Amino acid sequence: MSCPECFSGHINPSTPTGHVATLHGLDVYVAGPPENTTERKGIVVIIPDAFGWEFVNNRILADHYAQRGGFLVLLPDFMKGTAAPLYMLDSLHAVMKTGTLWDWVVKPYYIFSMLSGFVPFILRHRPGKSYPIVESFFSALRQSEGPSTPIGAAGFCWGGKHTVLLAHGASTTIDSGSGSRSTPLINAGFTGHPSFLQVPGDIEKLVIPVSFALGDLDNVLKAESIPAVRRVVEAKEDEVGGGEVKVYPGAGHGFCVRADATNDEASARRAAEAEEQAISFFQRIFAKVK
Secondary structure: OOOOHHHOOOOOOOOOOOEEEEEOOEEEEEEOOOOOOOOOOOEEEEEOOOOOOOOHHHHHHHHHHHHHHOOEEEEEOOOOOOOOOOHHHHHHHHHHOOOOHHHHHHHHHHHHHHHHHHHHHHHHHOHHHHHHHHHHHHHHHHHHHOOOOOEEEEEEOHHHHHHHHHOOOOEEEEEEOOEEEEEEOOOEEEEEOOOOOOOOHHHHOOOOOEEEEEEOOOOOOOHHHHHHHHHHHHHOHHHHOOOEEEEEOOOOOOOOOOOOOOOOHHHHHHHHHHHHHHHHHHHHHHOOOO
8 A cells, every 4th residue: 555645536525315323343334225126236335445434435435336236335434433534635635736835845744744644544454453353344244144145345445455355255154044054255346446455466366256446547556467467357257256357547546436526527437437337246246146
């Protein structure tokens, strides 16, 4: 994960329409499918970027998945109240400005501001510490929903690594009238501009289908790594029952979540296309769940 790429972007001006609940020990933002939906198509759990479950962009994304895909969408507080502070977005904008002498005078202040948010976040939420929290939530969710409910994970930036780890085959044992059996925690994964990935090592361990949305200008998962991701995903397609890699020309890190949808038409289009990619993939894989 690099700074500043993971802390750049824009805030969505829209208003979320879901509600907050407590589920399996965590606070959760819940977005439901349209009221006229007769049967939900499955559950999608968003594992967010560094700004966490309260970031309005992540909640708006949950609303879109629910309304457009017909899913129950859950956005848990996997960071337990210690997500990256939103002031880092403004601090990064200030750090990148170089147009005036004043921009250079105040730059050290904003660099210190960035570091004061970045360093604690990384120490608290590196994958070795955070993944057990994520896996525990998914395990409890699978236990409560049973083996026949389609469950997907959608991970962005920080959440992308966790989605891929779940797709390595994390499972739980479910007892039923006919005995117990091991059941995967998720049936499908989607990740946009993931961080922390080891390529190709993390991709080679996939046993659950994952859809990747990658930007060719991403400075975290760089363009030179994309062919290796694609090669492994395509080679494992029959083994895992699906999987895909879509590359978005002109897209940098954060394009799925933190696009400037108000002032940049191209950014808005790429974000919308990534939403459609995720929704279509989940619908396609969920339809196969028995």
